[in-house]
Amino acid sequence: MTDPENLESIQQVPFVDYLVLGEHPYLCANECNQCKARFFDRRNACASCFSDEFTKVRIVTTGEVTSFTIVEMGPVPYVSAIVDCEGTPVRCTLIGVDPTPEEVQLGMKVELATYPMGVDSEGTEAIAFGFTPSKK
DSSP: OOOGGGGGGOEEEESSTTEEOSSSOEEEEEEETTTOOEESSOOSSOTTTOOOOEEEEEEOSEEEEEEEEEEOOSSSOEEEEEEEETTEEEEEEEOSSOSSTTTOOTTOEEEEEEEEEEEOTTSEEEEEEEEEEOOO
16 A cells, blocks of 8 residues: 555656656557558567658547457456557557446547556556546
8 A cells, every 4th residue: 555645755657668657648659650550569660561660659648449348357357448549549448437338338438547556665656557438
């Protein structure tokens, strides 16, 4: 458990390399300079056209659920989804929504959200991302 008085001394690190933390967190992809395909992991070559030149691009923080499944492995079910962020598919967990077919729908509008995964013995907090139903 985190001591609220020590929150200022906690260093936060993103759980994945492509999550950029700050006042307004966002995801950053590698975009192929030739065909504009986007990838979140490190690439030596584009899987679409084999080019080896990439540019880092910021991904919009809102999107639409295009695919999902409710995972009931372990004690707590969760929703694994693919969110289309203006043409960039993002694999993620939906958070802040009951993992039931009545609550999660294809086409549902969502927005990026971050959450703490835990703090290590040195006081470093890992921050993960998911998407939550849009408030707009």
